Amino acid sequence: MNGLSIFAGNSNPLLADKISEYLAKPLGRLKVDRFSDGETQVEIHENVRKKEIYVIQSTCYPVNDNLVELLLLIDAFKRSSASRITAVIPYFGYARQDKKVSPRVPISAKLVADLLDNAGVDRVITMDLHAGQIQGFFNVPVDNLYSAPIIIDDIKTRFPENLVVVSPDAGGVERARAYAKRLNAGLAIVDKRRSAPNQAKAMAIIGDVQDKIAIIIDDMADTAGTLTEAASVIREKGAREVHAYCTHPVLSGPAIDRINSSSLNSLVATDTIPLSEDAKNCDKIKTLSIAKLVGEAIVRSYRGDSVNSLFV
8 A cells, every 4th residue: 555645734643643553654753833813824834745544533522623624634645746636534523514594594414514625635534424414415425424334233142132122213213224134133212302403302212111221322411411311211211221422422511410320321423523522421421433344445535435335
């Protein structure tokens, strides 16, 4: 893979290092700095002419800084005559704003896709998009990876039997059903009402959770309101234990306090987003690494092999 170079922004250096280790290829040299007024400055410190470039950058907190950093890196590689530029975005920010839910609001996910397109990206690799249709917002190929194989292996190791998979809302039923099928487990759904952004109230459980180990499956945990409300109702309905799995641990605002005081026994997330210090110190929160999965996707993309076969 002499024609391949891997670079990483500042959003998630630990994940980038793990991907680099899996590929047995050092990260490329670059400099990301700030001007005195806060503008981002980017410099590539090695020759990338005619090379295939993979830029690893999650657009997590601080979202706008990391997004601009990614755009500037793509532009720098384009102007340095790289042959192909792939943005590896384990967590794609603004994905929740994928449609008009009320008058006079933006479709932010489409705008971010346009920004990446115009910056010069040739391909995007991401993971567990909040809305699958976002792939169609791009004018370049998008590989949407799934954390399911990693999460399912962990669930099978920790909880071999007596499981019920729970969707925390109606929108996640398809995802939960797929997990339940592969785990040979039951399925339950939380009937949730959302009164405002980041505010959720769980109402009832559809399905049997009595005396079972309940596994809540979601794509992200932001303020953790949905997860903790769901866990409370599941406990009230007689579940023996309640554990949650998510791909993206956003964990903003009151999330850690809510998790600590909740009925959840544990929350397991992948490392698409680095944990804050408070999250690292929370005994209930554990992480799984996606480095091997992303690294293998990079290898297959570079060689022209099927990425989809990773999940068959």
